[in-house]
Amino acid sequence: MPRSGLTSRLKQLRNFRESSIQNKTVTDSSRAVRNLKIPGFRQIGEYTFFRREFLPGIIPPQKISGLLLPADQDSVELLFFDLETSGLSSGAGTLAFLAGFGSYIDGGFLLEQYFLSDYPGEAEFLGHIRQRVERRPHFVSYNGKSFDASLLKTRGLMHGFTFSFTRHLDLLYISRRLWRDAVGSCSLGNIERRILGLERKGDLPGSDVPERWFSFLRTADAGLLMDIFSHHRQDILSLERLWKILEELFLAPSGHGLADQRSLGLYLLSRGDQRGAEYLSAAWQCGDFRAGRLLALYLKRNRQITRALELWRAMAHMADPAVCEELAKYYEHREKRYDEAENWARQGLAAAERSGSSQSRVRDFVHRIHRLEKKIASQY
Known part of the structure; x- marks a missing residue:
């Protein structure tokens, strides 16, 4: 068999195996998850759960630099977002089961989480997310351009939804340009420790999240989800904090010990800022x-x-x-x-x-x- 034909056949077999596993999981657990109760969440669909948390005092900076966003950007339009998914790759079998959004409102920060409790509810779940972002906000993410946004677009098309990310600030790229030489890995966890000064205690590693969700699907034990929700919540809060740190850095670079001067200078010059x-x-x-x-x-x-x-x-x-x-x-x-x-x-x-x-x-x-x-x- 030609190599291309063999590759195609192996891909079909792999997709069939993944589909069989997913269908078995659905059959074994769907009855249980329909009666699911999740502390702090309310059920807004047959398979979709939602929670909202208002955090007073977390407010945007009074002024932004104009180097990350337009100088006249209204902070109310910003929507910090992050997904938790069934896999760490963007393959066809990966789907999002937890979507989080953060926004500034009424002198504080509104954090929202949408949770998908089983595979059959993906279309319903994506529909709720689509309603949340239909006003076309200015998205802020960490690795969202290459992963989260791409995944939502792909999965959305499978169910007839269109997601647009025309205004999207991905903080991973700027973090790499500023700090890769100084801190090495620019994973959000490492940026938290080295730049934000945040050390998570007892946090569920992101790499363990997919398996924890699969365990929930097998058992319908809502207790398995609490660490996922907590991890995801902190991701969004760290994203908001990182954006403000970057804005402060660009407004007054000399006041921050965080800056690698060469990387900062090069970035400023790339944006036409002669301070570089x-x-x-x-x-x-x-x-x-x-x-x-x-x-x-x-x-x-x-x-x-x-x-x-x-x-x-x-x-x-x-x-x-x-x-x-x-x-x-x-x-x-x-x-x-x-x-x-x-x-x-x-x-x-x-x-x-x-x-x-x-x-x-x-x-x-x-x-x-x-x-x-x-x-x-x-x-x-």
């Missing part, structure tokens, strides 16, 4: 070579060539291929000092070979040296 150059400079002065190289490139692009040259010269002792290349370009094209340009090109070639640079970079240096040799020879 100051933070790259501060990082360079603290010994961050990469920050100096990025700052010199920024200065070059903004026609501040004299300042860029000063930086390149200050970094020349590091024998970095990129710095040597910039100096070779400068002396060749601006000063027409071909002998000096050749010197830096040769240093760059040696540095590239020592550091294991790509063959294309090595060839570029060789080509540059040959061109400069010809220019030098033509002068005599």
Whole structure:
């Protein structure tokens, strides 16, 4: 059998097996879950449960930076959201069984959770979620763009619902840009510990959530759900807190010890905020070579060539291929000092070979040296 045909057949068998397991679970447990009582939740459908919690005093910042959201964004339109799902992948057999939303209202924070108690109620469950988001709010999530939103769109289409996420801020991407070098993993749990200063006590690990839900389906024991609800609730609260921390950071970067200055400077410059150059400079002065190289490139692009040259010269002792290349370009094209340009090109070639640079970079240096040799020879 051709490989493509074998792959297709294995996929069909896997989907059939998952479907059989799900159907058996439905048959064994559906009668019990219809009579389910969940503390703190009220039943709003045959299979859907709902709880609402108002937390006074959790309010939005008076001012936002304009670097994450439009400067005139109304915080009332923000909807923090998170899903708990039957699997950790976005495969066809994965569905959401718990959806949470957080929003600012009346001087506090409204936290809402929708729970699906069994497979047959998925369409009903998604219908309630669709009603909640039909006003097209500005979504805020953590890894929601690639996972949560995608999953809702896919599962919604299977039941005739359309979910739109045209306005969506995913804090995972900005967290990675700011803190990946400093903290490593940018999972929400690690960001909580390293950035928010939050240590969850007795929390159910997110990786254990799917199996806990399956255990509930087998037993209809509502007690198995309490840790899931608690974990999910904290995810939404952490998401809200992280957004405010980021806004505070961008409004007054110097007032936060959380910022990695190079990453912060680079992000600010990417958003057109000239303060970024100051933070790259501060990082360079603290010994961050990469920050100096990025700052010199920024200065070059903004026609501040004299300042860029000063930086390149200050970094020349590091024998970095990129710095040597910039100096070779400068002396060749601006000063027409071909002998000096050749010197830096040769240093760059040696540095590239020592550091294991790509063959294309090595060839570029060789080509540059040959061109400069010809220019030098033509002068005599």
